[in-house]
Amino acid sequence: MIHRKISAAIAAAGLTALVLTGCATDAGEEPTTPGEPVAGAPDWCGPEEAVVGLLDGFGGNSWRLVTTAAGADEVAKCPSVVEYLYADGQGDTQKSISDIQGMVASGADAIVVFPDAGEAMLPALRSAYEAGVVTVPYRVNPNGVDGEDYDIWVGADFVADGVAWGNWIQENFPDGANILFLSGPAGNSQGIDERTGFESVLTDPKYVFIGEQPYEVTNWDPALTQQVLTAAIARFDQIDVIVSDFGPSLVGALPEFENSGRSIPALVTSDGNVLSCFWEEKNASNPDFDLFTVATGNDNVRLAVQHAVARATGGVIPSETSFAAPVFEDSVSGSPNPVTCRDDLPGDIYLSAQMPADDQAALLQ
């Protein structure tokens, strides 16, 4: 009797191991041999038909609107994608999770997810991946493992942004500077990565990081930004450079320098039309106000879409796995672009995005 039980247990264990091995092989397998290329389409677009979905954790600002349109624009380049779905989580984690489950249930072959809630989205991503749907989270890191919890995370290289900012500061302030860094909510990984980036360049103690460390918390809220900056202006007699990862939110706050009888200092940040136009208006009366921007990164979604579509349609998987925002404007050198303001268009557009400015303006109408 006992022998029979042991034999049955061994048999069951063996069977389980076989099944698990089979699952692991299935999950880890990627279409490495692309099929026939689709005429007139990029190589990441394979011949197999697919339904692709884009899921936003929070679709409620102009940046997201332009990003969503950029995702749709990228998908449209591949005729093998027969249907393109979109869902907006509206900042509600529960809704974002059920959006993923709903899209998997409705038969999507690939999903691109902006997991705003971070790690809270991981179980939903994993269950989509395990259900055989190509799952590509992007921009915000859900802290899972590629090939285990999802196919691949296509993040933005915020450390690279920080390095670009650090290099500019080093070049333009060779004798050192007092640097004030403003980022979003406390503990957000974007701010920490950016800080790592510019700190790796500005190692000399002549560069002094002032204010709360690792950054002043602003929640990326213009009103709070204004209050935080006002307090910093009063506290520090000398601020040479402001580093911020959301430049447009500073437009309401920067005049506080003028109100205190001081010149607006140099600003290294991400771009936005409202910010560029503000610089054009103010730079003559503020001799210290230099502006250096990196692209705000709407096109991060394009790389994520390419990864998802390539896997779902049997196309060539892109070799790049993270999106590095290119340097965009430099008011000192004018390279790669001088500060560019389109005052005939809304302030809420991003001239650094691949989508033409007028198309973005049309989206906002």
Next chain:
Amino acid sequence: MAEATATPRLLTGSRFGISKGLLTVLISTIALIVLSAVLAPSSVSQGAVLGMLPFAAVLAIVGLGQMLVVQQGGIDLSVPGSVSLAVVIVTHMPNENDAMLLPAVLVAFAWAIGAGLLNGFMVGRLGLNPIIATLGTNALLFGAVLGISGGIPRTTTNLLSEIAGGRTLGIPHAVLFALAFLALVTIMVKKTVVGRRFKAVGASPAAARATGLRYRTHQGAAYVWAQLLFASAGILLAGITNQPTAFQGNSYLLTSVAVVVLGGTSLLGGRGFPAATVVAALFLSQLDQFVLALGVPFAVRTLVQAAALAIGVAIYTVNWTALRQRFAPPSVAAAPATP
């Protein structure tokens, strides 16, 4: 209820009474300013104060609106929706065109009246719980925010930026607006017949009803006035921040109730204290500025604000006399216990 109506005692040494709330919050604010000057002088420098005042003014106006509702024993939790909606309307409709600003402001006020009537009808006429009713309205207003804007903010027009964010003789315009609203609310509540009736209904709807007052109308009207004040605050906020978000009102939900309570108005209704509410808004804003200037970590910042609120609320709600009696040393009667 008896405790609530007994709390706001008056010091009536002159023609104008000073409420206990106003006295407490005034002393606290002065103490805070002195503390700021000693521990974090930068928080009381001219630039910091001028930067803080517009936000204090917006909070004061929101607080005045909340006070009118609280005075009726109600509460309006649709503050975030109504402030955000006003922000969205006055930035979206004009779309940086100054000529469209006035129509946008009128539309914002029309929405405010609509939302106020809805709240007033649900609470005053149908007798719904104000928390539930106004939360529902808040959701509706956010629906309108998303419908109008898609959640996408727009840049403020130059004209609004100058009106709300500018200064005259060094005084931020937002402060002048707040003072004007304070005067309006004070005169309306304290010096008119309607205001007296309004107060009577808040103190005891049953008694007011027995004396023939139209108590439902008064209760409902409080919500309309409150919404008009919230909308005004939203319009000012849009001008001050230049590029607001579509959810700019979110931070005013709890703070609006906090300034009312810190100003000494009982959450059970009755008397309202407009001046104390405005000073409480100044106190909370200066507290923010003080803690920011101290340069303490964000976590400590939120703890300090929470502690200030807890202490403020405790001053009015804890029955200190009873507490003293409970912990007082035993009286003489207990002395001859030993033979």
